[in-house]
Structure formats: structure tokens, C-alpha cells
Amino acid sequence: MTTDERAGAPAARLSTSETWRALYRHFRPHRWAVALGAAFTLVGAASALAQPLAAKALVDRLGGGGSITGILVLLTALVVLGTAVESVGAYILARTAESVVLTARRTLIGRLLRLRLPEMERAQPGDLMSRVTSDTTLLRSVTTQSVVSAGTGGLSLLATIALMGVMDPVLLGVTLGVIVLVVGATALVMPRIAQATKRSQEAVGEMSTVLERAFGAFRTVKASGAEDRETAVVEDAARRAWRHGLRSAKWEAVAWSSVGLAVQVSFLAVLGIGGARVASGAIPVSTLVAFLLFLFYLIEPISELMEAATQYQVGSAAIARIQEAERLETETLTAPSGTGSGPAAVVFEDVTFHYRDDLPPVHQGVSFTVPGAGTTAFVGPSGAGKTTVFGLIERFYEATGGRVLVDGKDVRDWPLADLRASIGYVEQDAPVLAGTLRENLVFGAPDADDEQITQVLVRARLDALVERLPDGLETVVGHRGSKLSGGERQRVAIARALLRRPRLLLLDEATSQLDAVNEMALRDMVAEVSREVTVLVVAHRLSTVTLADRIVVMDAGKVRAVGSHHELMAADPLYGELAATQFLASAPRASSDAP
Ligand SMILES: Nc1ncnc2c1ncn2[C@@H]1O[C@H](COP(=O)(O)OP(=O)(O)OP(=O)(O)O)[C@@H](O)[C@H]1O
Numbered sequence: 107m108t109t110d111e112r113a114g115a116p117a118a119r120l121s122t123s124e125t126w127r128a129l130y131r132h133f134r135p136h137r138w139a140v141a142l143g144a145a146f147t148l149v150g151a152a153s154a155l156a157q158p159l160a161a162k163a164l165v166d167r168l169g170g171g172g173s174i175t176g177i178l179v180l181l182t183a184l185v186v187l188g189t190a191v192e193s194v195g196a197y198i199l200a201r202t203a204e205s206v207v208l209t210a211r212r213t214l215i216g217r218l219l220r221l222r223l224p225e226m227e228r229a230q231p232g233d234l235m236s237r238v239t240s241d242t243t244l245l246r247s248v249t250t251q252s253v254v255s256a257g258t259g260g261l262s263l264l265a266t267i268a269l270m271g272v273m274d275p276v277l278l279g280v281t282l283g284v285i286v287l288v289v290g291a292t293a294l295v296m297p298r299i300a301q302a303t304k305r306s307q308e309a310v311g312e313m314s315t316v317l318e319r320a321f322g323a324f325r326t327v328k329a330s331g332a333e334d335r336e337t338a339v340v341e342d343a344a345r346r347a348w349r350h351g352l353r354s355a356k357w358e359a360v361a362w363s364s365v366g367l368a369v370q371v372s373f374l375a376v377l378g379i380g381g382a383r384v385a386s387g388a389i390p391v392s393t394l395v396a397f398l399l400f401l402f403y404l405i406e407p408i409s410e411l412m413e414a415a416t417q418y419q420v421g422s423a424a425i426a427r428i429q430e431a432e433r434l435e436t437e438t439l440t441a442p443s444g445t446g447s448g449p450a451a452v453v454f455e456d457v458t459f460h461y462r463d464d465l466p467p468v469h470q471g472v473s474f475t476v477p478g479a480g481t482t483a484f485v486g487p488s489g490a491g492k493t494t495v496f497g498l499i500e501r502f503y504e505a506t507g508g509r510v511l512v513d514g515k516d517v518r519d520w521p522l523a524d525l526r527a528s529i530g531y532v533e534q535d536a537p538v539l540a541g542t543l544r545e546n547l548v549f550g551a552p553d554a555d556d557e558q559i560t561q562v563l564v565r566a567r568l569d570a571l572v573e574r575l576p577d578g579l580e581t582v583v584g585h586r587g588s589k590l591s592g593g594e595r596q597r598v599a600i601a602r603a604l605l606r607r608p609r610l611l612l613l614d615e616a617t618s619q620l621d622a623v624n625e626m627a628l629r630d631m632v633a634e635v636s637r638e639v640t641v642l643v644v645a646h647r648l649s650t651v652t653l654a655d656r657i658v659v660m661d662a663g664k665v666r667a668v669g670s671h672h673e674l675m676a677a678d679p680l681y682g683e684l685a686a687t688q689f690l691a692s693a694p695r696a697s698s699d700a701p
Pocket residue numbers: 227461462465468486487488489490491492493494495644
């Protein structure tokens with residue numbers, strides 16, 4: 107798969123056979139319900155077809171002077187029964203259509219949250235969201251109504267044509283001639299509907315992408331005075347969706363008006379030629395009446411076929427986009443089966459790694475050993491590859507060469523769920539999710555009880571904050587935890603990681619400054635935790651580094667040196683330089699971040 111085919115890039119068009127296969131996959135689980143709905147619809151259509159025959163009998167009976175009561179009752183019964191059966195069929199089909207949408211959404215949602223990280227990074231989250239919400243909606247009619255309409259419309263059309271042929275082959279010839287001509291010409295516009303719909307859906311995806319970007323950095327948008335510019339970008343995508351929507355509507359209108367045109371021209375032709383045939387005595391007047399009624403009934407199957415064709419065009423665009431999202435690579439996650447016990451050891455053996463084939467290597471033969479327990483700090487200039495170490499341990503990415511071992515076992519041999527259940531991970535920007543404080547804490551450990559939560563709160567120095575808040579643990583923290591300070595967010599993220607009772611804690615220290623109280627609290631907490639848990643910390647503060655049992659100095663994807671603070675101060679000039687500048691620059695100072 108090329109980059110262009112990824113979600114977020116313009117959708118590749120599926121071939122007709124691929125579209126049909128994908129359509130069948132969505133349709134298959136519901137085939138019996140669709141068959142039942144189709145059967146009801148067919149019975150309804152058959153009763154409608156019988157009506158002109160009853161009408162012909164009625165006219166003949168009137169001409170012959172007989173009683174028409176029985177035929178009238180039959181005609182009424184046919185109309186009522188036909189309508190009732192048809193509406194039950196319509197309900198079954200509508201219900202099935204909703205189920206098709208639900209199944210497609212569940213499949214997509216199940217896959218999207220399990221996407222491999224590199225796939226997620228290539229895709230646009232907003233566009234992926236629109237595939238789950240908007241494109242699946244378009245699937246609604248194509249998988250059921252369209253399939254059924256094609257079937258029932260086709261059968262009714264054949265039956266109507268057969269009956270018309272029995273009545274008068276000459277008039278049938280006239281009718282078919284006109285219809286084939288007009289409807290055939292409109293078939294040419296069908297691909298344009300699909301194309302316009304695809305463009306419109308792509309524009310909807312772009313709208314979601316830009317909105318997602320703006321909402322995700324709302325303060326930055328405001329602080330940068332970018333409201334108007336971002337609004338203009340979303341509006342531009344909205345206008346494109348509108349323009350392509352209009353284009354699709356235009357071609358659909360052309361297609362539909364041609365159905366009306368075909369029937370009306372046929373009606374006039376049949377009236378003229380049929381009238382002449384009645385006058386010449388070739389057919390009785392009742393045949394002409396019945397034929398004209400059949401012509402009237404012909405509108406429905408032709409409309410159904412047209413509806414099936416237009417919906418197929420609209421749906422095929424959506425199917426292509428859904429199919430693309432379904433093809434993105436996912437991780438295989440099984441239920442955790444056991445994580446081992448005690449602090450975990452970590453070894454990197456000559457690890458090489460690059461994020462993408464076209465990007466330069468980020469790790470070039472990284473080797474280090476971290477025994478169980480204690481704190482290991484990773485330091486080095488920005489971009490040295492420190493955070494990447496954590497991504498490889500969590501197996502968010504796979505090493506291109508060498509081995510990453512946790513407890514002596516290659517991470518590729520660990521069941522993924524067990525590996526991640528052993529690890530507590532605190533990202534650099536310490537994400538806090540919308541919801542309550544409690545929801546955030548138990549996010550990684552849904553079964554944690556109140557006692558465990560209290561212990562973790564004390565350990566993460568959050569107990570005073572929770573006591574101060576009027577709603578305590580039930581306090582709503584806002585989108586991305588916007589109602590908490592930076593230091594509080596970091597401690598919530600640490601508490602969340604600790605509540606998982608990890609054997610290995612990966613702490614990507616925030617680059618932002620913490621005040622003296624917070625900094626010391628963090629340092630004490632790490633020291634405390636590292637007695638029972640192996641702690642790996644990407645360190646940006648001297649206070650964290652000096653406390654570490656060992657320090658790994660990284661530079662440009664390589665390990666330069668490993669040792670204690672004092673050893674490295676004496677032996678490694680880069681470390682000395684970093685300690686003198688970067689770390690010392692973040693020495694304790696007062697700020698408003700204190701709890
Ligand atoms: N997901 C990604 N896709 C592509 N390149 C990436 C990705 N993440 C990081 N990089 C690149 O890999 C290199 C190493 O990144 P990494 O985050 O490991 O550095 P770091 O040492 O942790 O830096 P910092 O101290 O600034 O956080 C950087 O050049 C970065 O631009």
C-alpha cells in the first residue's frame with residue numbers, strides 16, 4: 107500500500123468487482139433479513155401488478171352489463187393488502203439497513219482503536235472519524251434498499267413487460283423503444299454521481315481533520331489569533347463538500363427527470379398509436395386502458411432500478427473510504443495472561459531503528475542494560491532518541507535491527523497485552539482525558555478500589571488537591587485536563603500509571619519547569635517508587651538526574667556513556683555541558699504551580 111492510499115489521502119477508487127465484494131461483505135450477515143424484506147416487497151409489487159388486470163375485467167364487465175361488486179371488493183382488497191405487505195417489507199429493510207450501519211461502525215471502531223502507532227501517525231484522526239460517522243451512514247441505503255430495489259424492481263419490470271407483451275406486443279415495442287433510449291442516455295451520468303459523492307465525502311473528512319486540529323490546540327488557536335484563518339480553512343472544505351454535493355444532486359436530478367420523461371413520452375406514444383389501433387379494431391378499448399395502467403405501474407420498477415443505480419454510485423464512494431480504513435494495520439491484543447512479578451529488567455542490544463524507510467535512523471546501535479529496580483535516567487540533547495527508547499520498549503514501534511529485552515525476553519515474543527500490563531507509561535505532555543479525576547486515575551486499572559486509589563494519591567502528592575476540590579475525585583477536569591495545572595496533570599498521569607501496579611515505570615519528564623515544591627515532590631516520589639519498580643526516566647531536570655542509580659547519555663541515536671552523575675561529570679564532556687546548561691537552567695525556582 108502506498109502512502110497515497112492511506113486514510114487521509116485521497117481515496118483510491120475501487121474496481122467494480124472490488125466494490126461488489128466489499129458490498130457483499132457488509133450485506134452477508136443480514137442476507138436473510140434482506141431476503142425477507144425483499145419477499146414482502148415482491149408480494150406487494152405482485153398485488154399492484156394484479157390491479158390493472160382487475161381493472162380490465164371491471165371495464166369488460168361494465169361493457170357486458172354484468173355486476174361489478176365482486177371485482178370492486180377484490181380490487182380494494184388488493185390495494186389494502188398490497189400496501190400493508192409493502193410497508194412491513196419497508197420496515198424490515200429499514201431495520202436491516204440500520205443494522206448494516208451498526209455492524210460497519212462496530213468493525214471500524216474496533217479496528218481504529220487498535221491501529222498500529224505508525225499507521226495512526228500517517229492517517230488524519232479527523233478524517234478517520236468522518237469515515238466512522240459519515241461514510242457508514244451512506245452505506246445505509248446501498249446495502250439494503252439498493253440491493254432489494256435492484257432485485258424487486260428488476261422482477262416487477264420483467265413481469266410488467268411480460269403482461270404488457272401479452273396484451274399487445276406492438277404497444278410494448280413502442281414503450282420499450284422510448285424507455286431504452288431515454289434511460290440508456292442517463293446511465294452515462296452515473297459515474298459522475300459516484301465521483302461527486304467521493305469528493306464531497308473527502309471534503310467532509312477534511313473538515314473533521316481541521317476541526318480536530320483546532321479543538322486539540324484551542325488555546326494556541328486563540329493565543330495566535332488564528333480563529334479567522336482556521337474558520338476559513340474549515341469553511342473552504344465545507345464549501346467544497348457543498349459544491350460536490352450540488353454536483354451529485356444535479357446529476358441525480360438529470361437521472362430522475364429522465365424516468366419521468368421516458369414514461370410520459372411512452373404514455374403519449376401509446377395513447378396515439380394505441381388510439382389508432384383501437385379505431386382500426388386491432389385491439390379493444392379495455393386493452394388500451396389496461397396497457398396505459400401498466401405503463402403507469404412501470405414508473406415504480408424503473409424508479410427502483412434508477413434508485414438502486416444512484417445509491418450504488420453514492421454508496422460505492424463510501425465503501426471505498428470505509429474499505430481503506432479497514433485495511434490499516436492493527437495490533438493483535440489478547441487478554442492479559444500474566445505479567446510476572448518484581449521489578450523488570452530492560453536490555454537494549456545493538457538496536458537500530460528508523461520511523462519510516464524514507465527517514466534517517468533515530469537509533470544507530472543503541473545498547474544498555476538496566477537491572478530490576480532503581481532509577482535509570484536518559485539524558486541527551488533534544489532529538490537524541492530518548493523518547494524513542496520508550497516507544498520501542500512499549501512496542502509502539504518495532505526495532506529495525508538488534509533486540510529489546512524485557513526480563514530477558516525479546517519484546518516481540520511477549521504477548522502484547524502482558525508486556526503493556528507490566529509497564530506504566532507517563533508521556534511527556536502527560537495527557538489527561540476529559541472526564542472526572544477518578545475516571546482519569548482508573549483509566550489503566552478499571553478494577554482499582556478506593557483504598558488503592560487513596561494510596562496512589564498520597565504517593566503522587568495529589569491527596570491535598572483532591573481534598574481541596576469541592577467535588578473531590580468526581581471533579582470534572584475539562585478537555586485534556588485543561589482545568590488542572592501542568593504540575594497537577596503530570597502527577598495525575600503518574601498516579602494513573604502507578605495504579606496499574608507496573609513492574610516498570612517509564613517516565614518522560616515534562617520539559618516545562620516545575621516549581622521547587624513540585625520538583626522535590628517528584629524527586630521523592632520517583633525515589634520511593636524505584637524501590638519496588640524499575641524506573642526509566644527521560645530526564646530534563648538535574649534533580650531527577652542526580653538521584654538516578656545510573657545515567658545513560660545519548661547523542662544522535664547512540665549511547666555515549668553510562669555512569670553515575672559524578673563519574674559522568676569527570677568522564678563525559680557532553681554530560682558536563684548538559685549539566686551546566688540545560689539541567690541547571692531548570693534549577694528550583696518559585697512558580698504558581700504549587701498544589
Ligand atoms: N513518530 C515519529 N515519526 C517520525 N519521526 C519521529 C517521530 N518521533 C520522533 N521522531 C524523530 O526522531 C528523533 C528522536 O526523537 P525522540 O523523541 O526520541 O528524541 P528525544 O531525545 O526524546 O528528544 P526530546 O528531548 O526533545 O524529547 C527526532 O529527530 C524526531 O524528530
